[in-house]
Amino acid sequence: MDFHNKNVDIFFPKNNEQDVLEVDFLAIGAHQDDIEIMSFPPILEAYHSDKKFAAVTCTDGAGSPSSGPYASYTREEMIECRKQEERTAAKLGNYTFLMQLGYTSADARSKEGNDFLVKDLEQIILKYRPKRIYTHNPFDKHKTHLSVYCATIKALHNILKEYEPMKVYGGECWRDLDWIPDGLKETVSIGNDITLLEILLGTYQSQVASGKRYDKAAIARLQANSTYADPYTLDKSNYVSCFLDLTSVALNQISTKDYMERYLTYFLKEVRDNVEKLPW
Numbered sequence: 001m002d003f004h005n006k007n008v009d010i011f012f013p014k015n016n017e018q019d020v021l022e023v024d025f026l027a028i029g030a031h032q033d034d035i036e037i038m039s040f041p042p043i044l045e046a047y048h049s050d051k052k053f054a055a056v057t058c059t060d061g062a063g064s065p066s067s068g069p070y071a072s073y074t075r076e077e078m079i080e081c082r083k084q085e086e087r088t089a090a091k092l093g094n095y096t097f098l099m100q101l102g103y104t105s106a107d108a109r110s111k112e113g114n115d116f117l118v119k120d121l122e123q124i125i126l127k128y129r130p131k132r133i134y135t136h137n138p139f140d141k142h143k144t145h146l147s148v149y150c151a152t153i154k155a156l157h158n159i160l161k162e163y164e165p166m167k168v169y170g171g172e173c174w175r176d177l178d179w180i181p182d183g184l185k186e187t188v189s190i191g192n193d194i195t196l197l198e199i200l201l202g203t204y205q206s207q208v209a210s211g212k213r214y215d216k217a218a219i220a221r222l223q224a225n226s227t228y229a230d231p232y233t234l235d236k237s238n239y240v241s242c243f244l245d246l247t248s249v250a251l252n253q254i255s256t257k258d259y260m261e262r263y264l265t266y267f268l269k270e271v272r273d274n275v276e277k278l279p280w
């Protein structure tokens with residue numbers, strides 16, 4: 001494959017899988033820990049089966065705030081640190097491969113840089129033909145996440161004649177999906193053992209030690225998704241992930257804007273209906 005950036009980092013944790021032709025799950029995230037935060041269910045599923053999970057991280061992670069033991073790190077040192085952290089996660093999580101594409105956040109957000117990212121993603125998707133793709137959801141509030149969402153959807157549109165994913169999902173990162181009305185979001189039970197996710201998120205010490213406790217917050221969100229799913233039934237499992245099914249957008253059957261408006265309309269109706277039924 002011919003990638004845009006010279007600093008792209010390709011890692012096959014299991015050497016015997018370098019010649020793999022297809023993967024079951026491909027997660028495409030903006031930053032080094034996004035993959036684990038937003039798409040843990042397929043990581044877990046592959047970990048306990050012979051299915052293949054692969055990850056693509058689009059940016060170099062240089063934009064993250066650093067303090068504490070990492071305060072003196074140069075930009076280059078922080079890039080290298082984050083790269084190694086995700087390699088460790090890929091190894092511990094038994095990923096088939098991890099590709100870190102090395103874009104700066106500014107590049108990923110710019111029209112020109114995003115076009116290069118689209119081409120990189122097209123190549124990866126066509127080569128490994130994942131059955132399911134996971135990426136950021138369009139309601140995320142982080143602009144770099146939205147740029148990666150945009151690049152993923154554009155790449156899928158560009159290659160539609162050659163490849164159609166069975167499913168494309170948007171996961172939770174910088175905005176939860178619990179507000180999406182029931183029946184319109186997909187919820188995946190993770191069970192009661194969250195040890196693997198604790199281990200994977202624990203590899204990102206540059207984030208955790210700098211004061212952003214993504215490790216705690218991401219797991220707490222999964223717990224909250226379970227407990228606050230339904231006020232009238234007991235929790236079926238301790239941890240639940242929420243996803244948006246973006247397949248219709250990926251297949252170009254509906255635009256992102258129309259897709260989002262549909263969800264916002266449903267949300268508005270649900271909230272209004274509930275308020276109108278109050279005993280005023």
Ligand SMILES: [Zn+2]
Nearest residue numbers: 030031034145
């Ligand atoms: Zn991120």
